[in-house]
Amino acid sequence: DTAVSQTPKYLVTQMGNDKSIKCEQNLGHDTMYWYKQDSKKFLKIMFSYNNKELIINETVPNRFSPKSPDKAHLNLHINFLELGDSAVYFCASSQPGLAGGRTDTQYFGPGTRLTVL
Amino acid sequence: RKEVEQDPGPFNVPEGATVAFNCTYSNSASQSFFWYRQDCRKEPKLLMSVYSSGNEDGRFTAQLNRASQYISLLIRDSKLSDSATYLCVVNAPDRGSTLGRLYFGRGTQLTVWP
Numbered sequence: 001d002t003a004v005s006q007t008p009k010y011l012v013t014q015m016g017n018d019k020s021i022k023c024e025q026n027l028g029h030d031t032m033y034w035y036k037q038d039s040k041k042f043l044k045i046m047f048s049y050n051n052k053e054l055i056i057n058e059t060v061p062n063r064f065s066p067k068s069p070d071k072a073h074l075n076l077h078i079n080f081l082e083l084g085d086s087a088v089y090f091c092a093s094s095q096p097g098l099a100g101g102r103t104d105t106q107y108f109g110p111g112t113r114l115t116v117l
Numbered sequence: 118r119k120e121v122e123q124d125p126g127p128f129n130v131p132e133g134a135t136v137a138f139n140c141t142y143s144n145s146a147s148q149s150f151f152w153y154r155q156d157c158r159k160e161p162k163l164l165m166s167v168y169s170s171g172n173e174d175g176r177f178t179a180q181l182n183r184a185s186q187y188i189s190l191l192i193r194d195s196k197l198s199d200s201a202t203y204l205c206v207v208n209a210p211d212r213g214s215t216l217g218r219l220y221f222g223r224g225t226q227l228t229v230w231p
Contacts, residue, residue: 041202043161043221056218090160105151106219108160 003027006091006109013081014117020077021112023091031055032074033106034066035090043090049074086116120144123205123222130229134195138225140188140205148217149208150181152190154201155224161204164190195229202226 004025013019025032033056034046047066048056054066063079074091091109123140130136142150150167165172167179167188178191188205205222 040223042223043204045218048218105163108162111160 004091004093004107004109006089006112008112009110010113010115012115012117015081015083017081018077018079019081019114020075021089021091021114022073022075023109024073025091025093025107025109026072027093027107028072029093029095029107030071031094032068032071033092033094034074034076035092035108037088037090037111039087047074047076081114081116083116086114088113119222120209120220121205121207121222123225125223125225127226127228130195130227132195132197132229132231134229135191135193136195136227137192138190138203138205138227140190140222142186142188142205142207142209142220144207144209144220145186147186147207147209150179150188151206151208151219152177152179152188153204153206153221155204156201161221164203192227195227197229197231200227200229 007022011019031050033048035043036046037043046058046060049068051071052068065077068074088111090111092106094106121142128136152164153161154164155161165174165179167181169181171180176193180189192199202224204224207220208217209220210217
């Protein structure tokens with residue numbers, strides 16, 4: 001059974017289109033994340049939700065809108081796609097720790113490779 | 118200044134070699150430390166946690182120096198299957214939140230050749 005799943009695995013689209021990536025975790029975790037990994041392989045956090053509430057919102061264009069219908073799902077919708085949005089997008093989940101406390105392992109989905117033409 | 122700094126490599130070593138990776142972090146309030154491994158075109162996966170007392174898992178040894186804010190990973194008797202990118206990861210308090218969050222280094226690429 002897949003712990004964290006994402007769909008689609010590959011997404012090729014034209015500039016200006018709107019697309020969504022879906023993520024689901026069956027680990028019972030409270031916290032879910034979206035990360036972007038660009039061509040230089042640097043993994044950057046975009047958003048984090050804890051029990052359906054947004055807790056981390058990095059400096060991301062407002063064309064990116066996360067939605068968490070329940071704590072097992074965190075979807076990412078992207079409007080007006082640009083060339084620079086091409087990257088691999090990873091969803092992840094974990095059980096949160098308090099600041100200064102130990103955080104449980106973060107489990108990643110297989111990634112969605114987005115190519116904007 | 119980045120939260121977590123790593124030498125990106127690449128490190129190219131023969132099978133059987135010992136290789137060491139280093140990492141520094143900037144937030145002195147950081148509490149949890151990890152090494153993740155990422156294979157080519159795959160997701161990152163936890164390799165091991167890092168404790169102040171140092172810890173070992175088979176051929177892998179991780180060390181933490183809080184005073185210097187420095188983390189290391191030592192791989193002994195390298196195998197071909199060790200070829201991957203190794204990510205240094207730190208859990209630190211997020212601004213304005215009671216929850217910690219993970220900060221990832223850029224990763225160090227390792228290639229083990231026969």
